[in-house]
Amino acid sequence: MIDFDEEIRKFQPSLEVDEAEDAIYNNDTTDVTAVIDRIVREITEK
Amino acid sequence: MRCYKCNSVLSDEDYCTKCGADVSVYKIVVKASNSYYNQGLAKAGVRDLTGAVTALKTSLELNRQNIKARNLLGLVYYEMGELALALSEWVISLNLKQDRNVAEVYVRKVKSNPNKLELINQAAKKYNLALAKVKEGGDDVALIQLKKVVATYPKFIRANLLLALLYMKRNEDERALKLLKGVLKIDRNNTLALKYIDEINNTGVHSDSKDKEEYYRNSKHRPLSGNDVILPRSSYKEPSSGVFTVVYILLGVIIGAALIWFLVVPAKLQSSQHENNETIKKYSEQLSGYSVEITTLQSANEELQSQLDAANEELENYKGDTSEAALYARLIEAVSEYLDNNLDAAALALADIDVTQLPTEISKSLYTTLEENCSQGAATFYIAGVNAYNQQNYVDAARYLERAYELDDTTVETPYYLAMSYYGLNDLENAQKYVDIVHERFGGTTFAAQLDEYINSLTTD
Numbered sequence: 001m002i003d004f005d006e007e008i009r010k011f012q013p014s015l016e017v018d019e020a021e022d023a024i025y026n027n028d029t030t031d032v033t034a035v036i037d038r039i040v041r042e043i044t045e046k
Numbered sequence: 047m048r049c050y051k052c053n054s055v056l057s058d059e060d061y062c063t064k065c066g067a068d069v070s071v072y073k074i075v076v077k078a079s080n081s082y083y084n085q086g087l088a089k090a091g092v093r094d095l096t097g098a099v100t101a102l103k104t105s106l107e108l109n110r111q112n113i114k115a116r117n118l119l120g121l122v123y124y125e126m127g128e129l130a131l132a133l134s135e136w137v138i139s140l141n142l143k144q145d146r147n148v149a150e151v152y153v154r155k156v157k158s159n160p161n162k163l164e165l166i167n168q169a170a171k172k173y174n175l176a177l178a179k180v181k182e183g184g185d186d187v188a189l190i191q192l193k194k195v196v197a198t199y200p201k202f203i204r205a206n207l208l209l210a211l212l213y214m215k216r217n218e219d220e221r222a223l224k225l226l227k228g229v230l231k232i233d234r235n236n237t238l239a240l241k242y243i244d245e246i247n248n249t250g251v252h253s254d255s256k257d258k259e260e261y262y263r264n265s266k267h268r269p270l271s272g273n274d275v276i277l278p279r280s281s282y283k284e285p286s287s288g289v290f291t292v293v294y295i296l297l298g299v300i301i302g303a304a305l306i307w308f309l310v311v312p313a314k315l316q317s318s319q320h321e322n323n324e325t326i327k328k329y330s331e332q333l334s335g336y337s338v339e340i341t342t343l344q345s346a347n348e349e350l351q352s353q354l355d356a357a358n359e360e361l362e363n364y365k366g367d368t369s370e371a372a373l374y375a376r377l378i379e380a381v382s383e384y385l386d387n388n389l390d391a392a393a394l395a396l397a398d399i400d401v402t403q404l405p406t407e408i409s410k411s412l413y414t415t416l417e418e419n420c421s422q423g424a425a426t427f428y429i430a431g432v433n434a435y436n437q438q439n440y441v442d443a444a445r446y447l448e449r450a451y452e453l454d455d456t457t458v459e460t461p462y463y464l465a466m467s468y469y470g471l472n473d474l475e476n477a478q479k480y481v482d483i484v485h486e487r488f489g490g491t492t493f494a495a496q497l498d499e500y501i502n503s504l505t506t507d
Contacts, residue, residue: 009181011177011208015170018167020137023130024141029107031111032075032079032107032109033109
């Protein structure tokens with residue numbers, strides 16, 4: 001049985017073209033390679 | 047593969063030959079990222095877009111420099127109707143790698159069709175508005191908006207799913223299923239679509255909304271509601287060839303002619319017959335009128351004829367011997383003869399007058415006086431009668447002798463000459479009357495014998 005309201009809450013607004021610029025600028029997620037790089041740097045400095 | 051530190055090309059060693067950095071773990075991560083990219087590519091190839099997105103996102107989380115994965119993720123987003131997300135990925139991709147990047151082609155193609163770009167952007171805006179309305183409880187408005195979005199941009203998976211969910215809430219499972227099947231054609235393993243279909247086929251959905259109404263999913267046995275529209279199957283079929291067209295035209299002409307023959311012609315005939323009847327009736331009325339007029343004229347004619355006859359008769363009275371004027375003339379003649387002392391002539395003149403026809407008492411009195419003074423006896427009339435007989439004037443002879451016989455019936459001569467006068471007039475009845483008188487009263491006389499001889503001579507002839 002589906003809970004309609006619960007299902008609706010799962011729906012998120014679609015990104016509009018006007019908002020794409022902000023999305024691009026905010027795309028500063030750290031990937032695993034960056035994590036590894038930071039770890040290696042810390043070890044080397046010690 | 048390049049070094050994450052100096053960007054030089056790495057060898058098979060676990061360190062960078064140029065900067066000496068340890069790349070053993072880095073190589074594992076990049077290989078894992080590439081592996082996820084391959085998975086994403088494989089899933090996108092079989093239209094498992096949801097799975098592809100998951101794999102590609104993982105690939106980018108491992109290595110955000112994976113340009114191929116990012117470009118493919120943008121392509122998958124574009125196919126799912128998420129243009130803004132696609133553009134974002136492609137722009138980031140271009141930012142990371144400016145030269146020889148296929149993302150540049152994608153962005154250029156999208157920008158080359160501004161109308162479609164605007165249409166997709168408007169679809170996204172309407173979807174967001176509809177989603178806001180749904181969350182506020184305005185399902186009807188949202189439904190209308192989403193219908194428009196899906197109609198203009200059918201690849202917009204998110205809008206399709208939300209509209210399907212609204213249909214499910216309204217127990218319109220057939221429509222929901224149609225939308226969900228459309229979604230699965232774009233994204234074969236779309237998790238939400240599969241979930242909703244599964245719910246439609248098996249269980250129900252319930253809402254925590256204010257009315258706490260439950261919605262059951264067994265749509266195949268759902269009774270019809272007032273909002274359902276039943277479209278009848280069309281029985282119309284296009285004709286297969288021009289022959290049928292000609293046949294239909296001929297049939298139409300025949301039916302038209304039959305209609306004219308059976309509907310219009312009888313009406314015309316009836317109208318004509320009615321007009322004829324009216325004409326006949328009119329002429330009959332005129333004939334009746336003429337007949338009445340003729341009858342009236344005939345009766346008037348008869349009346350006029352009778353009046354004419356009466357007038358003629360009256361005129362004859364004035365013209366004939368019995369007229370008043372003639373009677374007065376005879377009376378004046380008698381008076382004149384009397385004054386000349388010619389009494390016999392006066393008596394003969396009086397004999398021609400019928401005293402009953404005299405119109406006045408004075409004239410009758412005058413007639414009586416003259417008759418008394420002029421009458422010398424039967425001899426006068428006897429002589430006048432015999433003279434007339436001798437002159438073969440039997441009419442005057444009979445008249446004078448009748449007068450003489452009235453005055454004196456004792457002599458045989460008077461009835462003898464009367465009988466002879468009537469024989470002369472061929473009045474056998476009166477003649478026989480006086481013959482009988484002669485035989486009865488004066489039988490055996492010479493006059494009786496002469497009469498017998500005369501009669502015998504007539505019989506012999």
